[in-house]
Structure formats: C-alpha cells, structure tokens
Amino acid sequence: MTDSTKHIINKLLGSRGRISAFAATAVLFVGITLLLLSVLVWWNFSLLLAGERQDNHATFFVLGKNITEQNMGSDNTFSATELAEIRQTSGVIDAGVVTPALFPAYATLGGAVAMATDLPLESVADKFLDTIPPGWGWRPGQRELPILVSSSFFDIYNYVFAPGQGLPQLSQKSATMLTLKLQVGGPAGGAYSAHVVGFTERFGSVLVPQSFIEYSNRMYAPAIEARPSQIVIHAADPAEEKLNSLFRQKGYSINAQNLRWARLKQIVSVVTATSGIIAFLLTAISGLVFSLFIQLTLARAQQSLTLLRQLGYSATFLRRVVYRRIFPLTAVAFAVAMAVALLVQSFAGGAAKEHQLNLPFLPGWPVWTVAGSAGMILALWLWVTTRNLIRE
Amino acid sequence: MQLTLQNIVPSTLATRLQGSASAIWGRELVLPMGSCVLVQAPSGTGKTTLVQILYGLNSSYTGRLLWGNTEASTASDKIVSDLRSRQVSIIFQDMRLFPELSARENIELKRAQTDTVPVEMVERWALRLGIADKMDNLVSTLSFGEQQRVSIIRGLAQPFQWLLMDEPFSHLDNRNRSAAAVLIAERVAEQGAGMLLADLEPNDLFPYSQTLQM
Numbered sequence: 224m225t226d227s228t229k230h231i232i233n234k235l236l237g238s239r240g241r242i243s244a245f246a247a248t249a250v251l252f253v254g255i256t257l258l259l260l261s262v263l264v265w266w267n268f269s270l271l272l273a274g275e276r277q278d279n280h281a282t283f284f285v286l287g288k289n290i291t292e293q294n295m296g297s298d299n300t301f302s303a304t305e306l307a308e309i310r311q312t313s314g315v316i317d318a319g320v321v322t323p324a325l326f327p328a329y330a331t332l333g334g335a336v337a338m339a340t341d342l343p344l345e346s347v348a349d350k351f352l353d354t355i356p357p358g359w360g361w362r363p364g365q366r367e368l369p370i371l372v373s374s375s376f377f378d379i380y381n382y383v384f385a386p387g388q389g390l391p392q393l394s395q396k397s398a399t400m401l402t403l404k405l406q407v408g409g410p411a412g413g414a415y416s417a418h419v420v421g422f423t424e425r426f427g428s429v430l431v432p433q434s435f436i437e438y439s440n441r442m443y444a445p446a447i448e449a450r451p452s453q454i455v456i457h458a459a460d461p462a463e464e465k466l467n468s469l470f471r472q473k474g475y476s477i478n479a480q481n482l483r484w485a486r487l488k489q490i491v492s493v494v495t496a497t498s499g500i501i502a503f504l505l506t507a508i509s510g511l512v513f514s515l516f517i518q519l520t521l522a523r524a525q526q527s528l529t530l531l532r533q534l535g536y537s538a539t540f541l542r543r544v545v546y547r548r549i550f551p552l553t554a555v556a557f558a559v560a561m562a563v564a565l566l567v568q569s570f571a572g573g574a575a576k577e578h579q580l581n582l583p584f585l586p587g588w589p590v591w592t593v594a595g596s597a598g599m600i601l602a603l604w605l606w607v608t609t610r611n612l613i614r615e
Numbered sequence: 616m617q618l619t620l621q622n623i624v625p626s627t628l629a630t631r632l633q634g635s636a637s638a639i640w641g642r643e644l645v646l647p648m649g650s651c652v653l654v655q656a657p658s659g660t661g662k663t664t665l666v667q668i669l670y671g672l673n674s675s676y677t678g679r680l681l682w683g684n685t686e687a688s689t690a691s692d693k694i695v696s697d698l699r700s701r702q703v704s705i706i707f708q709d710m711r712l713f714p715e716l717s718a719r720e721n722i723e724l725k726r727a728q729t730d731t732v733p734v735e736m737v738e739r740w741a742l743r744l745g746i747a748d749k750m751d752n753l754v755s756t757l758s759f760g761e762q763q764r765v766s767i768i769r770g771l772a773q774p775f776q777w778l779l780m781d782e783p784f785s786h787l788d789n790r791n792r793s794a795a796a797v798l799i800a801e802r803v804a805e806q807g808a809g810m811l812l813a814d815l816e817p818n819d820l821f822p823y824s825q826t827l828q829m
Contacts, residue, residue: 228727231720235713530711533672534725535700535773538692615692 232544235527237520247516248552254509255560255597259586261502262593263564265495267571267582272488283351283425284461285321286454289476300450314459314466319348320451321426322436325444330403330417338390342405343428344370346436351455356421361432368405368415371430372398374422395422408443425455510601513556514608517549521612528613538615545609553605557598564590616683616702616776618646618669618809623678625664638827639665641678646809648776651821654813656829662813663708665829666781669811670705671695700728704775706783710766714755718746718765721754726772740768744794759786767795771802778803778810784820796820 286309288299301309301320310318324344331339349355358369381392393401403417423430440449458466461477470477521528528541564586572584624632624641632640639654640661646652656662667673668680671687680687682698690698699705712721718741726732741747744764749757754765763786770778778799784792800821803810812821 227723231716231724234716234720527713527715530713531724532696533670533699533711535696535698535728537696540696 229544232531232541233548235531236524236545236548243516243519244552247513248556250509251513251553251601252556252559254506255556255594256563257502258506258597259560259564259590259594260567261495261499262590263568263571263586265499266587266589267568267575268491268495270582271575271580272491282316282459282461283353283455283457284477285426286456286470286475286477287452289474291474294474298450300452301454302450306451306454309454309456312466312469314463315456316459317350317457319351319455321453321455322346322433322440322449322451323453324407324431324436325440325447325449326408326412326442329406331406332401332403338388344407344431344436345426345428345453346431346433347426347455348433351425351457352430353423353425354421358418358420359432361435361438363434363438366415368417368431368435369420370403370417371421371423371426372419373427373429374424375427376429377422407439412443413439506597510604513553513601514604517545517605517608518612521545521609538613542609542613545613546606549605549609550602553598553601557594561594564594617648618777619679619681620644620646620668621679621681623668623676623680625661625668625673625676627664627675628661629677637829639829644827646777646811646825648809649807650809650824651803652809652811653817653821653823653826654811654829655815655817655826656813657815660829662829663781666705666708666779666811666813669777670703670779671698701774703777703779704770704773706767706770706778706780708781708783708785710759710762712754712762712765712769715753717751717753718757718761719750721765722769722772725769729773731774732772737768737772740771740798743798744768745791760788760791763787764791764795767799771799775806776808778808780810780812782814783812784814792820 288294288301290299306318306320309315322345328342328344329339330342349359352371354371356369356371359371361368377393377395377398384390385392398419399421401419403419405415405417407413407415436449440447460466467477531541532538568582568586568590569584572582575582620639621643622641623639628640638644654662654665664673668676668687671682671690674688682690682703685694685698713724716724722737722741723734726734726737738747738750741750744767746757746761746764746768749761754762757765763783767783770780770783780799783799784795787795799810810821812823817826
C-alpha cells in the first residue's frame with residue numbers, strides 16, 4: 224500500500240474526527256495514569272510500612288499479664304507451658320522470654336553528669352533485638368559491659384529527670400561516650416564499666432547481653448528461679464484480631480504503642496486498596512470510552528468500509544489500517560502515563576530521602592506489571608472490537 | 616479464467632421465473648475467457664443481480680457459480696479480495712464512488728491496490744474521457760456523467776481477466792460513450808480479458824461474441 228492510499232483510507236476512516244481522537248486518548252491517559260499512580264501509592268506505602276525500621280514496630284511486640292485487683296501480689300510470670308502455647312499460636316512466628324535481672328544493679332556516673340541510680344536490667348535473645356550495635360555481647364570475666372537503653376527511658380532522663388536534678392541534657396551520641404560504673408549483686412558483687420552502645424525502641428528498660436544476665440543471676444541469685452514476666456513476640460501481623468482476642472481472653476496485655484503502627488498499616492492498606500479499586504474502575508471506564516470512540520469511528524465509516532471491501536480490500540487489510548490508527552494512540556497514552564509515574568516516583572524518592580526514609584527513585588515491578596497487564600488487556604479488547612466491526 | 620453458472624436462480628426472481636424460459640437463469644452457462652458478452656434485457660429482469668452474483672456481491676441464489684475452478688459460495692475473504700483486485704473488475708451502474716474523495720483519490724484507491732497501471736496512464740485516460748480538469752474535484756461536486764467516467768477509469772485501473780459492466784454509459788452522451796467504449800475495448804484487448812456488458816438496449820459498441828436475453 225502506498226502512502227497516498229494510506230492517506231486516502233485514513234481520510235475515509237474519519238480524519239475529521241481528530242478532536243474526538245484526542246479527547247478519547249486524553250481520557251485513556253487519565254485512566255491509565257490514575258491506575259499507575261494508585262499502584263505507586265500502594266507500593267510506596269507497602270515499602271514504608273514493611274521496611275526494616277518500621278518492621279520492628281509492626282511485627283514485634285511485648286506481652287505481659289494484666290495486673291488486676293485480683294491477681295496483684297500473686298505470681299504473674301509465664302510458665303514454660305504458657306510460653307510453649309504462645310509459640311504454637313497461629314500468627315506467632317517466634318516468641319522468647321524477657322529475662323529480668325534477679326539481683327540489684329546500681330549505676331554511678333562522675334564528672335559533669337554526676338548521678339547515681341538503680342537500673343532495671345533485663346535481656347532477650349539477640350534475634351528479638353531491634354538493633355545489634357557493634358561491641359554487643361559479653362563473656363564471663365569481661366569488665367566492660369555494653370548496654371542498650373530504651374529510647375523512652377532516655378527521654379525520661381532528658382525531659383524529666385535532668386531538669387529536676389540540675390543535670391545536663393544529653394544527645395544520644397554524647398550518651399554513648401559516657402562510662403557508667405555498674406555495681407551488681409550488692410557491695411560484695413561485681414563491678415563493671417558499662418557503656419551505652421545503642422538505643423532500643425522496642426523495649427522499655429535497660430538491656431544487657433543475655434549471657435551477662437544468665438551469669439549474674441546464677442552468681443548473685445542462685446536460689447531464685449528466673450521466671451519471665453514478659454514475653455517478646457514476633458508475629459506476622461500483630462494487629463490481627465484473632466491473635467489479639469486470644470491474648471485478651473487469656474488476660475495478657477499487649478504494648479499498645481507497638482500495635483498502633485500495625486493498625487495504621489491495616490488502615491493504610493484498606494485506603495490504598497479502596498483507591499486502587501476506584502482507579503481500576505476509572506481505567507475500565509476510560510478503556511470503554513476509548514473503545515466506544517473506535518466503534519463510533521468505524522460505524523461512521525461503515526459505508527466506506529463496505530465499498531472498500533467491494534473494491535477488493537480484504538477485511539484483514541482494513542483491520543490492519545485501523546490497528547495502525549488506534550495502537551499508536553494507545554501507546555502514546557501509556558507512554559505519557561508511564562512518564563508521569565516515573566516523575567512521581569522520582570519526586571517521592573527525593574521527598575522520602577529528605578525525611579530519612581528509603582524509597583526507590585524508579586517505579587518497581589508492581590507498577591510495570593500493572594501497566595503491562597492493562598496494556599495487554601486493552602490491546603486485546605481493541606483487537607476484538609475491531610475484528611467484530613470489520614467481519615470477513 | 617472462465618465463468619460457469621450452474622442452474623443459478625436468484626432468490627428475488629425465483630417466483631417470477633417459475634415456468635418461464637431464460638438464457639441465463641436456471642441453466643448451465645459457460646462464459647469462456649476472452650469472450651465478449653452482451654446481456655440485454657429490460658429493467659427489473661435481473662441484470663444488476665447477474666453482475667453482482669458474478670462479482671460475488673450477491674450470494675442469495677440457488678445453484679453454483681464457479682470462478683475458474685473456485686466455487687464462489689465457499690471462497691474465503693482473501694480469495695474474493697484477490698479476485699476483485701486482480702481478476703475481475705467492475706463498473707457499477709450506481710457508480711459507488713466515495714463522495715468525500717476527489718476523482719483522483721477514488722481512482723488511486725483502485726490503482727494503488729496492485730500498482731500495475733502507471734499514474735501517467737490514468738491521467739491520459741482522464742484526458743481522453745474529458746475529465747482531466749476535474750480530477751482534483753470532490754466526486755460529490757461532479758455531474759452524473761463525470762462520475763460515470765471516473766467510475767469507468769477506476770474499473771480499468773487494475774489487472775483483470777473479466778470486466779463486468781452494469782449499464783456503464785447510462786449518463787453519457789454519444790461522444791463520451793464512444794470515447795469510453797474505445798478505451799474499454801483497448802484495455803480489454805491489452806489484458807486478453809473477457810467482458811460482460813449488461814444493458815437495456817442492444818448496441819454495437821463492442822464486437823460481442825455472445826448476446827444473452829434474460
């Protein structure tokens with residue numbers, strides 16, 4: 224087919240409908256863009272909520288027994304059976320004990336920050352820690368003791384204790400440079416040089432290595448059985464209602480602050496899913512509008528198409544001419560929508576970086592997959608529509 | 616390619632033809648390649664129906680039509696398209712031009728299908744038929760006579776073994792009719808093709824080898 228024939232057939236197929244073609248392509252572009260942006264929103268939130276830092280909040284929480292009027296004063300620790308039962312609960316990936324120190328621990332600090340205080344020490348297995356800083360660990364005979372301080376505990380010092388006692392407030396960095404003299408097991412016990420090596424968001428006390436607690440409990444409180452009053456749990460979804468109602472039934476209390484993040488994640492998931500459904504519907508409507516434009520174009524040109532068939536132009540040939548008209552428009556709509564998605568993701572990546580969050584600067588596989596699938600579905604739809612309108 | 620009609624009776628004429636004799640309908644008729652056939656009959660007797668059946672536009676009939684060895688009723692879209700663009704050409708009674716296109720574009724649509732007739736030749740034909748200065752005009756602005764000449768040139772702008780014509784000169788005066796007939800005869804001779812002219816009255820425009828009364 225010569226260029227002049229292409230031009231003539233395109234003229235017969237309605238070159239005067241350029242404004243309609245532009246409008247239909249614009250509607251298609253809006254639909255695809257909304258779809259891709261909704262996938263971007265869902266994907267970015269998923270990354271933010273399931274990221275390493277956020278994962279600590281979302282999937283780990285500490286469980287204790289509710290202290291009530293009825294059980295106060297009695298033994299509220301967890302037995303080995305209860306621990307085994309928790310580990311077997313559906314939705315629980317792992318569970319470990321928070322081992323308390325059964326001996327007194329007294330810390331003193333000289334210099335500008337002169338103070339002395341009792342310290343609530345406890346430990347958990349390293350796999351339950353939200354941070355394992357360099358130098359974490361302890362072996363019998365070692366005088367240096369690394370400690371992890373709860374961020375909320377440190378806030379209490381900075382905002383409550385220090386101003387009231389006339390002590391200087393400390394940044395986290397400066398706190399790591401201080402050396403605490405730690406006396407454990409009373410005056411006749413052991414003395415250690417304790418260094419703050421990091422801060423924990425997950426636990427509310429002062430953590431020391433598990434080996435230190437086990438050793439010191441044996442040394443300074445051999446007669447007391449170390450039964451845990453708190454259990455740390457790694458769950459697939461801490462906000463899962465079944466899991467929570469089970470724990471409530473058993474009278475266990477859950478760290479509500481940690482759960483809030485998980486619930487927020489659930490709400491965001493629902494919001495993004497809803498926006499995704501709306502975007503999908505809008506895309507389907509825009510695809511329908513585009514398809515109707517094709518149908519209208521071909522219906523208008525039906526008389527010309529019939530005469531072209533009579534003159535010896537095959538249905539296959541005429542369909543190919545129509546495909547050459549509509550597929551570039553579809554491709555343009557997709558290309559511009561992808562360009563918008565690229566720009567938005569690049570902007571989101573930059574904005575996240577400013578807030579110390581980690582987001583990619585390019586859209587990930589879900590966006591490409593949805594774009595590819597939508598493209599294939601639309602192409603198939605247009606192919607079938609054209610085939611039905613130009614029958615052999 | 617010869618055309619074979621085997622007992623063809625169009626459904627629209629079935630009732631009227633019962634008991635009456637016809638040189639075409641309801642009998643075996645073979646039109647050998649290269650023959651020059653005049654189908655002469657008054658209005659309403661099925662001339663246009665015959666031309667449309669032979670061109671594959673009308674399949675509402677009983678009997679069989681063979682294009683060479685190809686059974687028309689079972690021919691695929693591709694075969695029919697190929698037949699219409701390379702083997703059988705037609706000049707419609709009602710012209711069937713695209714009114715939104717110019718005369719040149721109407722002819723070009725046919726010529727470019729096979730690109731076997733040079734553009735210059737088409738221009739010469741237009742000059743001979745007196746429409747050279749109308750080639751860029753929209754067909755809808757041309758007179759019936761001019762449209763008929765465009766339709767004739769379009770019918771000649773492709774290779775063919777048969778040229779089917781349905782009252783092709785109905786809007787032409789004697790001078791233009793003669794000029795068009797000469798051009799058609801030349802083109803048919805060049806191709807070694809056959810031709811079938813359906814018309815109301817007998818004429819001596821072509822050296823007919825067969826005259827059929829409906």
